[in-house]
Amino acid sequence: MPKKGLLERLDTGVVIGDGGFVFALEKRGYVKAGPWTPEATVENPEAVRQLHRDFLRAGSDVMQTFTFYASDDKLENRGNKAQQKYTGAMINQRACEIAREVANEGDALVAGGISQTPTYLTGLGKEAVQKEFEKQLKVFVDNKVDFMITEYFEHVEEIVWSIESIQKMCPGMPICATMCIGPEGDMHGVSTGECAVRMAKAGADVIGINCHFDPDIVLAGLKLMKEALTKAGYKKHLMAQPLGFKTPDATKQGFIDLPEFPFGLEPRILTRWDCHKYARDAYELGVRFIGACCGFEPYHVRALSEELAKERGRLPAGSEKHGPWGDGLRQHTKPWVRARARREYWENLKPASGRPYAAGLSKPDEWGVTQGDDLLKQQAKLTSDEDLKKLWTRD
Numbered sequence: 579m580p581k582k583g584l585l586e587r588l589d590t591g592v593v594i595g596d597g598g599f600v601f602a603l604e605k606r607g608y609v610k611a612g613p614w615t616p617e618a619t620v621e622n623p624e625a626v627r628q629l630h631r632d633f634l635r636a637g638s639d640v641m642q643t644f645t646f647y648a649s650d651d652k653l654e655n656r657g658n659k660a661q662q663k664y665t666g667a668m669i670n671q672r673a674c675e676i677a678r679e680v681a682n683e684g685d686a687l688v689a690g691g692i693s694q695t696p697t698y699l700t701g702l703g704k705e706a707v708q709k710e711f712e713k714q715l716k717v718f719v720d721n722k723v724d725f726m727i728t729e730y731f732e733h734v735e736e737i738v739w740s741i742e743s744i745q746k747m748c749p750g751m752p753i754c755a756t757m758c759i760g761p762e763g764d765m766h767g768v769s770t771g772e773c774a775v776r777m778a779k780a781g782a783d784v785i786g787i788n789c790h791f792d793p794d795i796v797l798a799g800l801k802l803m804k805e806a807l808t809k810a811g812y813k814k815h816l817m818a819q820p821l822g823f824k825t826p827d828a829t830k831q832g833f834i835d836l837p838e839f840p841f842g843l844e845p846r847i848l849t850r851w852d853c854h855k856y857a858r859d860a861y862e863l864g865v866r867f868i869g870a871c872c873g874f875e876p877y878h879v880r881a882l883s884e885e886l887a888k889e890r891g892r893l894p895a896g897s898e899k900h901g902p903w904g905d906g907l908r909q910h911t912k913p914w915v916r917a918r919a920r921r922e923y924w925e926n927l928k929p930a931s932g933r934p935y936a937a938g939l940s941k942p943d944e945w946g947v948t949q950g951d952d953l954l955k956q957q958a959k960l961t962s963d964e965d966l967k968k969l970w971t972r973d
């Protein structure tokens with residue numbers, strides 16, 4: 579029997595996305611923090627495949643190809659040699675094969691993925707940017723992915739160009755479009771609501787926000803998008819793919835601006851109970867594509883699936899080893915731990931960080947550097963010591 583398509587699933591129920599690949603695979607030693615590119619699909623396909631399987635077992639309905647930042651210009655930016663070694667086409671091709679293989683082990687769909695490009699930040703214009711997208715899209719068409727996710731854009735202009743490219747290269751394929759912005763709008767000062775309207779106008783079927791902020795902030799942004807879309811007369815599905823980190827102190831650039839990014843974020847990790855709250859809040863707001871981004875591990879996604887088990891009519895396979903709301907603790911040896919086998923305990927817990935000298939919040943960097951600035955331009959060579967010193971002494 580053929581699988582139900584994305585839009586049909588969204589019309590009749592809720593779709594659970596997968597979690598964050600670059601962050602999870604960086605911690606396991608297969609992705610380099612800095613470039614954040616996905617050459618692991620060629621170098622360590624078994625690691626990518628296992629993470630897909632873990633998310634499938636956690637209840638993910640979508641296997642998103644591990645193709646984040648796999649445009650040729652990003653694969654040869656600032657000393658990255660991935661483009662010379664493998665080519666973007668090869669990395670994208672392997673990603674499609676692995677995602678399809680695991681999707682077919684369950685009822686999941688395969689989503690191709692594209693994201694923001696250094697070519698845009700360099701200011702090289704529409705034609706050059708779309709050329710980068712279209713090279714990637716050819717691989718997704720050849721591999722017949724079920725739908726496309728264009729994600730992680732800080733400028734609405736660039737995501738609109740990406741939507742146009744998808745329409746041109748992949749006619750008839752559903753398009754999900756998500757920007758990495760919060761309620762303050764994009765980096766050119768376009769409001770969050772207006773960003774949603776422009777994505778809808780360009781032809782996206784599912785609209786939303788991914789990465790950069792925690793679930794509460796992403797949902798605050800989505801509320802603005804929902805209001806603006808309704809006002810403009812668009813009826814579109816909404817999509818949330820937030821961080822698995824708490825970011826109440828983040829400003830416009832999100833967690834990238836936090837001093838703990840990317841190697842000291844651990845105290846901010848969501849608990850599984852935070853994920854229950856996120857899933858419920860998103861569902862109540864009317865979001866039907868409920869997914870996740872950096873920091874979300876399989877157990878976080880399982881929590882989303884468990885919270886929405888009634889709505890979905892099933893629990894994920896991974897719940898075999900997880901009693902709801904701590905119920906498995908009935909089997910614990912220690913009586914005070916058995917006493918924690920109840921929902922009220924975990925729902926009301928305020929976990930301590932265990933770091934007596936840590937502040938609750940940080941001060942974001944807020945350099946305010948964005949498109950067109952020399953410091954963001956694509957360059958093939960690695961950042962030199964001299965360049966670094968200039969950054970350290972920057973006012």
Ligand SMILES: [Zn+2]
Pocket residue numbers: 598788789790871872
């Ligand atoms: Zn992310």
